[in-house]
Amino acid sequence: MLGKGVFEGCYSLNEVTLGENLTEIPNFTFQSCSSLSGLIVPAKVKRIGECAFMNSGMEAINIPSAVETIDTRAFQWCSSLEDVTFNEGLKTIGEYAFSDSYVERVALPSTLETIGKNAFSNCTSIRTIVFPPKSIANMASGLFNGLWRLSRVECEATVPPVIPANTFDGSNGTLYVPTASIEAYKAADGWKYFGNVEGTTPVTGNGDANCDGVIDVLDFNIVINYMLGMGGFSSEDAMNNANVNGDSSIDIVDVNGIINIILGIK
Numbered sequence: 277m278l279g280k281g282v283f284e285g286c287y288s289l290n291e292v293t294l295g296e297n298l299t300e301i302p303n304f305t306f307q308s309c310s311s312l313s314g315l316i317v318p319a320k321v322k323r324i325g326e327c328a329f330m331n332s333g334m335e336a337i338n339i340p341s342a343v344e345t346i347d348t349r350a351f352q353w354c355s356s357l358e359d360v361t362f363n364e365g366l367k368t369i370g371e372y373a374f375s376d377s378y379v380e381r382v383a384l385p386s387t388l389e390t391i392g393k394n395a396f397s398n399c400t401s402i403r404t405i406v407f408p409p410k411s412i413a414n415m416a417s418g419l420f421n422g423l424w425r426l427s428r429v430e431c432e433a434t435v436p437p438v439i440p441a442n443t444f445d446g447s448n449g450t451l452y453v454p455t456a457s458i459e460a461y462k463a464a465d466g467w468k469y470f471g472n473v474e475g476t477t478p479v480t481g482n483g484d485a486n487c488d489g490v491i492d493v494l495d496f497n498i499v500i501n502y503m504l505g506m507g508g509f510s511s512e513d514a515m516n517n518a519n520v521n522g523d524s525s526i527d528i529v530d531v532n533g534i535i536n537i538i539l540g541i542k
Contacts, residue, residue, distance in 0.1 A: 341365035411437035423447035439466035480522035
């Protein structure tokens with residue numbers, strides 16, 4: 277068992293081995309330990325306390341699956357902290373838990389139930405955020421404010437999870453979602469903040485290159501002629517149908533795809 281603030285302000289502390297039976301890292305334990313760049317959190321730890329690593333020299337940390345709570349300001353102002361791994365099992369991330377740190381990627385686990393106010397605000401190094409495929413029950417405001425380097429936000433849920441309207445205020449980036457759900461995200465509170473929304477799944481063509489409702493040798497011939505520069509498609513829908521593998525290019529792969537459809541292989 278560790279006492280509250282037991283190493284607080286130990287500026288020269290650079291290495292610590294924690295006991296394997298430890299179940300909590302108490303409040304202020306490593307606050308302002310500026311030389312402490314990393315440590316292994318024991319597998320039985322369930323809680324990382326308030327300000328436990330605040331303003332420390334931590335560069336990377338793996339949050340074990342037993343950890344259910346990362347408390348308020350636990351990693352705030354960790355200016356060297358770039359790599360954080362959240363494992364399934366985590367339920368709560370407290371207010372300002374990682375604010376003003378240098379985390380580059382945030383992948384939120386599906387077990388997460390609560391994220392406190394400004395948990396990742398002003399983390400100007402964050403480039404990627406990955407959301408779980410379901411709504412997080414309690415999300416406070418300002419979670420990802422001011423992330424001007426943010427380039428990618430991913431969410432694989434077909435129905436947009438509920439998030440506060442100002443979740444991404446002042447942040448940049450492109451939102452990547454299931455292709456069939458693009459319009460739903462563009463209309464959903466919070467998600468509609470993004471001016472650029474792209475699909476993560478290719479839209480595949482059905483092989484009907486002449487839009488006559490039948491996939492046959494005529495479709496095969498149309499695609500071959502197109503590839504040889506001897507003809508075009510009658511409409512945009514026809515061209516989309518010919519793109520059987522959904523890669524936005526009409527080529528021999530699509531020809532093979534149409535042959536397989538005709539033969540009943542695909």
